[in-house]
Amino acid sequence: MRRGSPIVSTQEVNPPIVERPASPAGLREISLRARDRVIKMGLVDKSVHVGASLSVLDILVSIYFGRGLRRSGDRPTERDWLILSKGHAVPALYAVLAEKGLVAEEELYKIRAIDGLEGHPDYRQGGVDVSTGSLGQGLSIAAGIAYAMRLDGVEDRHRVYVVLGDGELDEGQVWEAAATVAHLGLRSVVAIVDVNGFQLDGPTEEIKTKGDIPGRWESLGWNVVEVDGHDYEMLLEALRQADVARKPTVIVAYTRRGRGVGFLEATGGQHLDPSRARSNE
Amino acid sequence: MTLAVPAATSRWSIRDAVGRALLALGEADPDVVVLTADVARSTRTAWFASRFPRRFVNIGISEQDMVDFAAGLALAGKKPYAAAFAMFMMRAWEQIRNTVDRMNLDVKLIATHSGFSDHGDGASHQSLEDIALMRVLHNMTVVVPADPPQAYKAVLAVHDQVRGPAYIRIGRDYSPVVTDPEEEYRLGRLEQLREGSDLAIVSAGPVIAQALEAAEILEREKGLSAAVFNLHTVKPLDEWGLARVAQRYGRIVVVEEHFPRGGVFGAVAETVVRLHPVPVYPVAATGYGHSARSVMDLYRAQGLDAEGIAVRVARAVEG
Numbered sequence: 329m330r331r332g333s334p335i336v337s338t339q340e341v342n343p344p345i346v347e348r349p350a351s352p353a354g355l356r357e358i359s360l361r362a363r364d365r366v367i368k369m370g371l372v373d374k375s376v377h378v379g380a381s382l383s384v385l386d387i388l389v390s391i392y393f394g395r396g397l398r399r400s401g402d403r404p405t406e407r408d409w410l411i412l413s414k415g416h417a418v419p420a421l422y423a424v425l426a427e428k429g430l431v432a433e434e435e436l437y438k439i440r441a442i443d444g445l446e447g448h449p450d451y452r453q454g455g456v457d458v459s460t461g462s463l464g465q466g467l468s469i470a471a472g473i474a475y476a477m478r479l480d481g482v483e484d485r486h487r488v489y490v491v492l493g494d495g496e497l498d499e500g501q502v503w504e505a506a507a508t509v510a511h512l513g514l515r516s517v518v519a520i521v522d523v524n525g526f527q528l529d530g531p532t533e534e535i536k537t538k539g540d541i542p543g544r545w546e547s548l549g550w551n552v553v554e555v556d557g558h559d560y561e562m563l564l565e566a567l568r569q570a571d572v573a574r575k576p577t578v579i580v581a582y583t584r585r586g587r588g589v590g591f592l593e594a595t596g597g598q599h600l601d602p603s604r605a606r607s608n609e
Numbered sequence: 610m611t612l613a614v615p616a617a618t619s620r621w622s623i624r625d626a627v628g629r630a631l632l633a634l635g636e637a638d639p640d641v642v643v644l645t646a647d648v649a650r651s652t653r654t655a656w657f658a659s660r661f662p663r664r665f666v667n668i669g670i671s672e673q674d675m676v677d678f679a680a681g682l683a684l685a686g687k688k689p690y691a692a693a694f695a696m697f698m699m700r701a702w703e704q705i706r707n708t709v710d711r712m713n714l715d716v717k718l719i720a721t722h723s724g725f726s727d728h729g730d731g732a733s734h735q736s737l738e739d740i741a742l743m744r745v746l747h748n749m750t751v752v753v754p755a756d757p758p759q760a761y762k763a764v765l766a767v768h769d770q771v772r773g774p775a776y777i778r779i780g781r782d783y784s785p786v787v788t789d790p791e792e793e794y795r796l797g798r799l800e801q802l803r804e805g806s807d808l809a810i811v812s813a814g815p816v817i818a819q820a821l822e823a824a825e826i827l828e829r830e831k832g833l834s835a836a837v838f839n840l841h842t843v844k845p846l847d848e849w850g851l852a853r854v855a856q857r858y859g860r861i862v863v864v865e866e867h868f869p870r871g872g873v874f875g876a877v878a879e880t881v882v883r884l885h886p887v888p889v890y891p892v893a894a895t896g897y898g899h900s901a902r903s904v905m906d907l908y909r910a911q912g913l914d915a916e917g918i919a920v921r922v923a924r925a926v927e928g
Contacts, residue, residue: 403686404684404685404686405685405686451712457684458684458712459707459708459711459712461707462703462704462707462708465673465677465704465707465708468673468674468675468676468677468678468680468681468704469677469678469680469681469684469708470681471674471677471678471681472677472678472679472680472681472682472683472684472685472689473681473682473684473685474681475642475666475678475681475682476642476681476682476685476686476687477685479642479663479664479687500673501671501673501674501677501704504668504669504671504673504674505674505677505678507669507671508668508669508671508674508678511669512666
């Protein structure tokens with residue numbers, strides 16, 4: 329974790345990543361290791377949002393290892409960006425960054441400790457592009473980055489990925505930003521909505537109506553792609569489409585909260601209760 | 610970057626001066642991008658828009674989106690200026706706190722129509738809490754220029770000297786010239802506008818013109834000689850400058866177009882109590898405003914016109 333002086337150039341903390349993209353089979357292997365890390369993080373700190381991390385995990389793996397985040401120059405606009413707007417799922421991001429070697433394995437299990445990893449994304453951590461944690465803000469930030477890419481003439485070279493939750497769609501600002509991105513035709517923005525059907529207090533539809541999620545985006549002028557958020561072939565194809573789309577793309581990814589942990593998946597649970605976890609081993 | 614200050618600044622309104630300053634910045638720095646929230650004409654950012662259409666985005670009536678869009682621009686290496694009415698900038702406080710200030714991003718907020726300056730629109734448009742909300746932020750610089758020449762110079766100075774977020778609070782039209790247009794602007798430095806010997810008045814923003822007139826009335830009618838200081842930079846505060854004022858005058862009255870909690874009075878009191886405790890009295894807004902045909906009608910209703918200030922200052926220091 330970097331300390332002290334602010335105004336960090338994100339290049340400093342985000343070294344260029346140049347790798348051959350992994351195949352779907354390779355991605356599944358990576359995701360198994362990453363899931364293991366997320367569950368261990370959930371066991372060392374009970375407040376970690378395991379359910380939401382496991383639903384979004386395959387999405388992050390497909391962006392980081394399937395499509396890859398690329399850099400083409402030194403300017404901050406000459407690279408792909410990833411904003412985890414649903415910041416509570418940061419264990420999934422850390423698990424992926426550990427696979428990249430950007431977070432040391434032993435650091436993972438100090439999550440939420442006073443000398444360890446922050447409980448929500450913090451840009452002073454290498455590999456984390458933008459600090460989030462307060463829901464609803466990522467898409468607006470992505471729009472600003474995308475506009476800077478346009479000014480620098482690189483908007484067709486790079487993408488700004490912003491990962492939202494379905495509960496997060498309650499935030500009005502998401503729709504302010506969705507309209508801004510569509511209005512400006514910021515095609516470098518790729519929003520991915522992790523539709524796991526749950527938010528903190530219960531099933532999303534019980535808390536607040538979400539309406540026709542793909543339809544809401546489509547009506548504003550977005551290119552909408554619906555996928556199974558745990559199917560790598562579908563995720564990679566959607567990311568490929570977003571790379572060549574002439575308008576902003578939203579990938580509506582239907583997922584399971586707690587994917588990979590039986591009792592969490594069944595109940596839409598969020599946190600791991602250690603005794604319960606042991607009995608499920 | 611040194612940009613000449615046009616001689617005409619004295620004839621402009623304070624928002625005109627800031628609109629012109631943004632134009633000058635646009636010419637001088639290709640990284641400057643200006644945003645607004647459907648108030649391009651009112652904030653005078655329309656001038657920047659017509660000169661630099663690519664570097665201008667009207668975000669629509671969505672201040673929260675505008676602030677985070679600015680944050681994205683700053684993350685990507687641009688120097689964004691986001692302009693809106695001070696009242697509605699407050700709507701984006703959490704975005705300013707959690708995204709802009711927490712990452713210490715180079716986002717400049719131009720807050721127009723502050724205090725009672727938007728007299729006609731009434732209480733819903735008059736900001737009386739914004740200085741308090743902005744100065745509690747950890748990284749934020751808060752500048753409240755007194756008049757058009759100072760506003761013009763302050764925008765340029767902030768652009769040059771502040772790497773991180775800044776809040777520039779200006780009014781709408783009312784803004785008599787009280788500073789020397791020829792003088793160099795010194796960000797962060799308490800500025801004396803009137804000599805005096807019995808007490809000090811510290812003020813910020815265009816209402817300072819009324820405070821200066823009040824000092825004349827006090828001298829004439831009460832035999833009280835008041836020095837007047839312009840605290841144009843509320844954060845970071847000129848702490849030792851203020852401590853010297855406390856030491857020399859022994860009592861301070863703060864005059865501001867803001868509620869008497871957390872704003873300039875709060876900033877002065879917090880500093881004085883720590884470095885050189887003396888009595889500090891607020892002469893501030895007494896309640897929410899109202900629509901009025903002129904800002905002077907509102908000042909009179911709020912006891913912030915010269916006569917009202919003189920009465921309140923005399924009452925404060927004479928007990």
